[in-house]
Amino acid sequence: MSSEQDQMADDWAAAxxxxxxxxxxxxxxxxxxxxxxxxxxxQKLDGILDIPVVISMEVGRSKISIRNLLQLNQGSVVELDRxxxxxxxxxxxxxxxxxxxxxxxxxxxxxxxxxVISQTERIKKLK
Numbered sequence: 001m002s003s004e005q006d007q008m009a010d011d012w013a014a015a016x017x018x019x020x021x022x023x024x025x026x027x028x029x030x031x032x033x034x035x036x037x038x039x040x041x042x043q044k045l046d047g048i049l050d051i052p053v054v055i056s057m058e059v060g061r062s063k064i065s066i067r068n069l070l071q072l073n074q075g076s077v078v079e080l081d082r083x084x085x086x087x088x089x090x091x092x093x094x095x096x097x098x099x100x101x102x103x104x105x106x107x108x109x110x111x112x113x114x115x116v117i118s119q120t121e122r123i124k125k126l127k
Contacts, residue, residue, distance in 0.1 A: 011106050057111055058089040
């Protein structure tokens with residue numbers, strides 16, 4: 001890493017540390033004997049963990065006619081279905097996984113997750 005990249009990483013870490021409120025939660029003991037996985041299972045898991053996904057943040061949506069779409073030009077304003085300050089949707093491959101808010105660090109946008117959708121809720125939405 002270059003010193004510029006190191007500085008950027010340090011700035012991101014400092015900004016996130018400032019904004020982060022830590023909540024502790026009890027987690028299952030994954031080291032128990034029944035949760036130990038074989039080498040073959042670990043290889044399968046490693047293969048899945050390397051699959052690339054598309055993550056996107058959605059500010060809002062709007063429905064307009066093609067006529068109005070074709071009339072848009074520089075300076076046009078499109079009204080969205082969200083109120084200013086409302087959390088953004090964090091989507092992975094088009095599936096809602098969290099809500100968050102925009103943060104700016106060194107003139108670059110980022111998102112801080114404020115609410116992560118539970119695995120159960122995500123599975124329900126797939127059906």
